[in-house]
Amino acid sequence: MTRVLVVDDEPALVRTLSINLRARDYEVEHAYDARSALQSIAEVEPDVVVLDLGLPDLDGVEVIRQVRRSSEVPIIVLSARHESDDKVEALDLGADDYVTKPFGMDELLARVRVAVRRHTPSDPHAATVSTRDFTLNFVERQAVRGEQSLRLTPTEWSLLEALAEQPGHLVSQAELLRRVWGPGYERETHYLRVYAAQLRRKLEPDPSHPRYLMTEPGQGLRLMSA
Structure with a gap:
């Protein structure tokens, strides 16, 4: 059974989320502070974390930072903060999604399902991508650069998988957003900017002059293997 950790200091909201998640066969844990x-x-060790940023003892952004030091668990931010800077900061630190309050329950449940799918291991027939600088094993979800093992989040793996299916070919922004985050995300292009920058910092020998993860401004991304 998929386990969801709900982190929010509003008991009524935690109760509502718990009822709806349990009704759909999720196991629910909850926490009221960081x-x-x-x-x-x-x-x-939950399968998904639903995290409010406005916690009483520590900002949720700091929670994301601390979690990402040791865990790849998908994190869905749930926040009343609507500013794009807050979204970018949360995503840049490793959040997988950002939902603003008030929200529709069906929408949030759909995003939980997407997060769970991203965390599921890849098809065993998926290929390995090897370059002179790094290797990506999509079966075991192992990334190695030189002699160093890299920690990639489920969302980073999903983005790379979508690109690796068509190596060297341009994959449109809309297709990537739909594949990785789901329907309704086609205009959230800042998600791609944030995650492409993160992956370049991890994979590219010179992130400011990428040779593997290439952006076509306003169009999409392509993954080069040579």
């Missing part, structure tokens, strides 16, 4: 959330993530 310290409890970090402890639950370490001990319970």
